[in-house]
Amino acid sequence: xxxxxxxxxxxDLAVEPDTPLLWVLRDHLRLxxxxxxxxxxxxxxCTVHLNGQPIRSCVTPIGxxxxxxxxxxxxxxxxxxxxxxxxxxxxxxxxxxxxxxxxIMAAAALLEKTPNPSDADIxxxxxxxxxRCGTYQRIRAAIHRAAEMKExxx
Numbered sequence: 397x398x399x400x401x402x403x404x405x406x407x408d409l410a411v412e413p414d415t416p417l418l419w420v421l422r423d424h425l426r427l428x429x430x431x432x433x434x435x436x437x438x439x440x441x442c443t444v445h446l447n448g449q450p451i452r453s454c455v456t457p458i459g460x461x462x463x464x465x466x467x468x469x470x471x472x473x474x475x476x477x478x479x480x481x482x483x484x485x486x487x488x489x490x491x492x493x494x495x496x497x498x499x500i501m502a503a504a505a506l507l508e509k510t511p512n513p514s515d516a517d518i519x520x521x522x523x524x525x526x527x528r529c530g531t532y533q534r535i536r537a538a539i540h541r542a543a544e545m546k547e548x549x550x
Contacts, residue, residue, distance in 0.1 A: 398462045402427070403471025413459025417451075418442045420458050421468060429469035429497045433526070440525030443498035444468050450505040469497040472504060479545035480504045483538040491529035498525050503539050512543050 421427045433441030437452035445467040506521040
């Protein structure tokens with residue numbers, strides 16, 4: 397039995413300890429916003445926050461997470477109105493959308509630690525999230541826009 401807090405809600409989970417967090421989120425908790433991309437932590441589509449830090453859920457065994465807190469795209473904002481989500485829509489970032497939950501979660505984590513990131517900060521922190529459609533310029537612009545939104549709200 398593993399106890400995990402996901403998006404603020406405590407769950408007692410009877411799953412094999414080597415089950416990847418991604419499959420617990422999707423199959424057991426029915427939180428399907430986190431996507432499977434590669435299964436080897438190379439693409440970043442499965443990015444979630446563990447105790448506030450971005451991790452790849454496809455390679456993180458649930459047994460290593462007992463008592464910890466996970467946040468998924470569904471838990472980022474109750475009304476999907478986090479500044480990153482709003483900026484994503486405003487600047488028409490998504491095309492196919494497959495990588496977007498991973499992109500948004502990584503961007504939100506970046507803005508928590510670096511409220512006004514430079515292009516180099518963005519490139520460094522976002523480089524591990526692959527976008528098949530190549531919307532990297534819009535992703536960077538949306539992160540800058542989200543930083544502006546957060547600053548105005550503070």
